[in-house]
Amino acid sequence: MRKAVTSRVAVATLGGILLAGVAGAAFADEEQQTDDVDVNVVIEELTGPGTLAMTVADDATTLAEVDSDDPTERKFTGTLPSVTVSDTRTSIPEGAAWAVLGQASAFVSTDGGGQPDISAGYLGWVPRVVDPGETYEVLAGDTVDTVLDDGPNNVGLEGVAGPELLAMTLNGSGSAQAVSDSWAADADLFLKVPVDTAPGAYTSVLTLSLFE
Template sequence: MKITKGTAARCVAGIIGGVLLAGVGSTAFAAWPDEEDGSDVDVKVDIVPVAGGALSLTVGGTETTLSESGSTATFRQFTGALPDVTVTDTRTDVPAGVAWYVVGQAGDFVGTAGQPNITPDHLGWAPEVVTDNDGEVAPGDVVDTSLDSGANAVGLAGQELLYLALDSPEAKAASGQWTANANLVLKTPVTVEPGAYTSVLTLSLFEDAF
């Protein structure tokens, strides 16, 4: 059963966006004095399990690049792939009727040279579960762009990538780990301004009752 989103009890977010480059310079240091005496220190840590487990989201990369493919005389098309998105649930006691879902929200494609923005409704995706499962999770719907037609031609304005598919309000979440990804497609008018663009795609993990 696909859940209906309400007030989220839990949210973890990952962002697919640009790359921050940090330069590291070199500094000259005075030579250390000759060692007179010394001693080693053993550094120890005891990491205990999280009580009751945890629900978490990880993303297998911080950026992706779209390349032109499939353009026509009426639109330009750019395709690519979302990095793997993994949900891990190690909890031992989850109330019945509580389920999680991962939502993708794209921002404007912003031109690096001041070109007009490309709005997120021009970006669509086709989600896919890439780990084996027995039907406990399911991918979200294929989302088309606003240059397509049909009920799902809305772009990535808060669309499900992956969700826990409970079959009844009495069902409980299962522990496990599941990975999904998606083919991405950006469609623009043929009159789109040339140049480099960057968008931020935010992936959020919510948990809610239904």
């Protein structure tokens, strides 16, 4: 009985396949009419709570050597890619303020030469606000000098006492943030190393963090 049923199922399935093939061939012989259907959609603007977010214009920058004022040092300079803070929130907490902080890792050899690491204490920056938005209530952080410079802020970007300030809004500037929804800052970067630093290619990771 089971064998007979199986056989009938197999025949029925095959017959269906053959029938579909014959029908398809018949309908393909002569097209009588065509028509089109427009498919429309309206995507409404987001009306959710929005977010406070940070974007960086590029994921890398390269320092180039320049003349040093000190014969015992070599100096390299570059620019931090622009950092943009955007606030799309429809409701900003009272007393809100944000800050972008930065901290760098040691420079490590990338060319297989086995050179010793270079401390991020030799890396400094000069932050600046490049787009204050419409409120101008955003401030650049202080200059951070290297360990080869004179004080008072000659700690480098190693973060011994914590990350260094790139830019921030003032405490209680929530109402101002609601008026201007984006700001941008960058920084001049400079690396100073002793003249006897081993030559070679090095890389460091500068981590930027947004806090509120």
